[in-house]
Amino acid sequence: MKILAVIGSPKVDGNTYKTICQIEKKLYRKNEEIEFEYIQLSRTRLELCKGCYICIEKGEDKCPLKDDRENLERKMKQADAVIFASPVYTYNVSWIMKNFLDRFAYRCHRPEFHGKKAMVVVTTGAVGIGFVTKILSFMLGSMGFIICARAGITYAPPHEKDEKMLQKETDKLIRQTEKFYNKIINTNPVKPTLIKLLTFRMQQKAFSKAPQNLADYSFWNKKGWLEKSEGYYYKVHVGIINKLIVSLITRLIV
Ligand SMILES: Cc1cc2nc3c(=O)[nH]c(=O)nc-3n(C[C@H](O)[C@H](O)[C@H](O)COP(=O)(O)O)c2cc1C
Known part of the structure; x- marks a missing residue:
């Protein structure tokens, strides 16, 4: 089983990446045959969307930006399930995640990912989890992904280290990862709302x-x-x- 993690943090070893590492460990304990691949969008060649609308009108193959978009799309198609992760930056997804969503905007019109299961992970310092998780889930849902689990994890700033709170967040992450795994292994077609x-x-x-x-x-x-x-x-x-x-x-x- 192939699971792809698309990480939208500019920090390659930041809180968002560390959260995904915890998910990988948990999934691996469930099933040692899982192949887990990390995609750090900050290290991926994905040019900034120019807003030309060509992908929507004429087709994504006509996009004037020649970069890793096609490869990224192929990897998402090949994966059995995808995890999308972003930190909350100024009450929103990171700019890297937003650019990723813009570059795949044509998939809202031409939803190729229908039926593919996904998990949304959002990390924050204190606030913003609710609506950032909602907007990210909504966007991915309109591209066809079925959002099976959502984990919003709060990391208090280092000077406010609180072991009890961290444990609570870890427990939440474990619960959501379990939910995600149980949904992936269930191969019955998901009934649409x-x-x-x-x-x-x-x-x-x-x-x-x-x-x-x-x-x-x-x-x-x-x-x-x-x-x-x-x-x-x-x-x-x-x-x-x-x-x-x-x-x-x-x-x-x-
Ligand atoms: C530019 C910037 C903006 C941020 N904006 C918010 C915010 O609006 N609300 C909040 O609670 N935390 C905010 N934070 C804190 C991050 O959400 C939090 O530390 C997150 O876990 C960082 O993940 P990362 O290490 O992968 O970047 C911000 C951090 C940065 C660097």
């Missing part, structure tokens, strides 16, 4: 009306997702009530 089902239907409606030379149209068409009979990004049972609600709301909105 109503919001996810609605998102699929809305995107399906929008992209079926898009110009045929738009990258989004070709992607959705190639996947077969523009067929009206298709109800979700992957094969999964959807209950009749959810089907009815989705069709009713779609009719009312579109």
Whole structure:
């Protein structure tokens, strides 16, 4: 089983990296066959997004920035599960993580990672865990990742060392790592929430009306997702009530 950790801290041996090391150890104790790979975004050649919109309109292969993006995407596709980690910097994700999200913005339109399980890890000095974890999970979710576990870990500044608090944070991390592992080994297709089902239907409606030379149209068409009979990004049972609600709301909105 391959697990990839994408670390968005500019500090290669900072709190975020150390948290991922703890997760790796815990996972390895569960299953010695896990192959764990670290990607330090600070050491990855990922140029700053220029906002040209070419990736969204014409396709990511037309992106004028030639760097490690493609390789990064390949690694995420090949992994069985991915851990995304960022420190809280000024009440937000780090700029490195934000640039990573911008560079993969086209995946919100063309969600290639559907069904892939992920864990979100956020480290902070004191505050910001709640909304940074939420926004990071939301963004990755719209690219298709299923967020199975979220760990927000607080590291008090060194002059405030508090062993009891650190133990509490470690226990939290262990619980979330266990949850993540249990979800990864369960191979049953994850049932989508109503919001996810609605998102699929809305995107399906929008992209079926898009110009045929738009990258989004070709992607959705190639996947077969523009067929009206298709109800979700992957094969999964959807209950009749959810089907009815989705069709009713779609009719009312579109
Ligand atoms: C530029 C910068 C901004 C920060 N902003 C916040 C913040 O808004 N809230 C907070 O509680 N901690 C903040 N911190 C503390 C970090 O979130 C915390 O130390 C984190 O664990 C650092 O992870 P790292 O060692 O991987 O960089 C900030 C640290 C830096 C360097």
